[in-house]
Amino acid sequence: MPHQRDCNAVASRAPRNNATNNATDDTSSPSPSQRQRFAIRLSYDGTTYQGFQSQPYGNTIQDQLEHRLRSLLKRPVRIVAWGRTDAGVHARGAVVSVDLTGDEVRSLWRRRTGRSNHAALDEREAVQQAALFLHGVLKQFACSTGVSEREALARFGSISASSVSPVPMDFDARYSALWKRYVYYLYCSDADCNSGQPLPFAWMRHAWRIKQQLDADAMAKAAQLLSGKEHNFEWLSVLQQGELRDPRRTIQLAVEEVHFMSSNNAANSMPYFLEYSQPCAKVYKVTATCDFFLYKMMRRIVGMLVSVGSGNADLNTLSSCIDAHDNGDDKEKPMIPKELVETAPAHGLCLEHVEYGFPI
Structure with a gap:
């Protein structure tokens, strides 16, 4: 396999503010001091989508995933992707990341475990339980953004998360790839x-x-x-x-x-x-x-x-x-x-x- 040094050399030459990197902005990124980053490994059937990267009409893998996360977190969400694929291309092992605030992690922990706000909190357990909750939300879902209800039902399960993992805050889905x-x-x-x-x-x-x-x-x-x-x-x-x-x-x-x-x-x-x-x-x-x-x-x-x-x-x-x-x-x-x-x-x-x- 290619050596990691070669991959990092590529990263150093590439602009880090382009659309492919899907960098977060201030309206969709939680406060840095309270963030937890999660890596999501995706599979998808690209047949009915206009590629991975977000488009104005919303019929892309990224748009569907962000819409699902926005419905869960009740705020704008921007994911960071390993790269992108063209319209019609499929994936079994694509990787994206999303940042959650500490409050959002604790909220997902409570929703998964049924514990009250006053229950003793183990931060590591909370992060793991939040990852499991995210996986359950993204494992199968209706892809309804930019399409009719009938089309969304026909595409149910065409995007699926195979895993959700907590990762360090310096993890970059694109530039950390080997x-x-x-x-x-x-x-x-x-x-x-x-x-x-x-x-x-x-x-x-x-x-x-x-x-x-x-x-x-x-x-x-x-x-x-x-x-x-x-x-x-x-x-x-x-x-x-x-x-x-x-x-x-x-x-x-x-x-x-x-x-x-x-x-x-x-x-x-x-x-x-x-x-x-x-x-x-x-x-x-x-x-x-x-x-x-x-x-x-x-x-x-x-x-x-x-x-x-x-x-x-x-x-x-x-x-x-x-x-x-x-x-x-x-x-x-x-x-x-x-x-x-x-x-x-x-x-x-x-x-x-x-x-x-x-x-x-």
């Missing part, structure tokens, strides 16, 4: 199903369908060319205006075929949306781990792998492009074949994990 892991699912079939049965609907929400078979060995070799050593990923990303972070990253990248097993098999580790008793397509999982991902970097990598796997691009051309950008003059960027800069659809992508220096 590395992130994304996965991307592909399924390949020439027709809906050889048996005449349609593929599960959920596949279309969580994986990219390729209407031809892919060369798995070629994709694995392409992944190896980019994995394990530092490369310049500027050509495999979309650099935003004012981007200060170094596009030279070290990534661990792998492609594997998902092997189907019965859903009642105790050893089955397959995501729920791929459980299927009679598979009629090949499914591949692309896994990437890095301390920092550039904008659309993962989706560009997957698009490149599919181009190689489908025969639209070859490994020699890919190797030449990698070498040219790693060793070339930044002022004279070499031309890249359009087949190697395709962007994979958002719905196949999932943020699987964000790692910190202690369990969350």
